[in-house]
Amino acid sequence: MFDYVEREFKYNVIVDPIIKLSTPEQGFFYPSVTDNYSDVNRVLYATGKSNDPNERFISDVLNAERSVTAMEEREIFEDIVKEVAGEQLDSATIAHVYEEIHQVIESHQDEEEPAKLDYTDVERVLTASGVDNVTKEAVERAFETIVDDKNYELKANSVIPKFTSKSIKIDTKVATITISPQDLRYIKQVSFQGKRCIMIEVDEDAVIEGFTLTTETLLEKAE
Structure with missing residues (x-):
């Protein structure tokens, strides 16, 4: 104008x-x-x-090099664990791993620097969680294989889901289950009559739309 x-x-x-x-x-x-x-x-x-x-x-x-994101750190940690312990772990072992790392985070709360995990820390966490045949040498090789640096340190906060919230999602064909890492021990994948099933341990009756479910006792058929 x-x-x-x-x-x-x-x-x-x-x-x-x-x-x-x-x-x-x-x-x-x-x-x-x-x-x-x-x-x-x-x-x-x-x-x-x-x-x-x-x-x-x-x-x-910015002409800069970026830091590793939290998601990338978690993927690195998962790959290292798979390299040492294999592709499959039961829910109780995974829960123990998360609890051990959470304790590391809690013990560093008063420090300025966030808690970090090197290969010796990961070896201790896996051993304490009941993973078989874990040695420092095996974990060290896993670090060298995955990140090409045996002295690499992972941020402890980045490698586990939020511990006190329902941060774990289990997607199945019929339902999506959300659960916190500390409650993961109450979920198991079981085989029943030739089918894989998710079993959730509960202390109270399950209520659906106001109706209390009956409790059934499942028994495997004899071969």
Whole structure:
């Protein structure tokens, strides 16, 4: 629009200069701050989806190398455990692993640095959880195989689901079960009459739409 008083063209739409302040897609803060001092060697990068950083923005705009995401850390941990213990573990063993790591996190709550797990810590966690044939040498080789660095340290917070919330989801064809890591020990996968079944241990009667389910005793048929 032409302003006849000031003799110039002006934009005729009121524009809010702040865009998506509550949920920005991504942003950065430079220089970063370490121990209350400016750190010119680091940049604080934020993204709307913590496990989906913009690789091109980080490399081409910020000219930086990104940190490993929590999801990637969990995948690394899972691959290391599979390398040492195999592809299959029972629910009680997995629950023990989560409990051991949770105890490590709890013991480091008063420290500034978050708890981390190296290959010796992972060996101790797996041994304490009842995994068979675990040695430091085997775990060390697993670290070298998966991350190509036997001295790599995993952030303990990243490798397990949220311990006190229903953060584990078990998807089946007929239902989706959500459960917290501390209650995982009450779920088992069993074989009954040639079919795989999920069995959940409960302390009380199950109620569906106001109806209390009857308790059945299942027995395997003799061959």
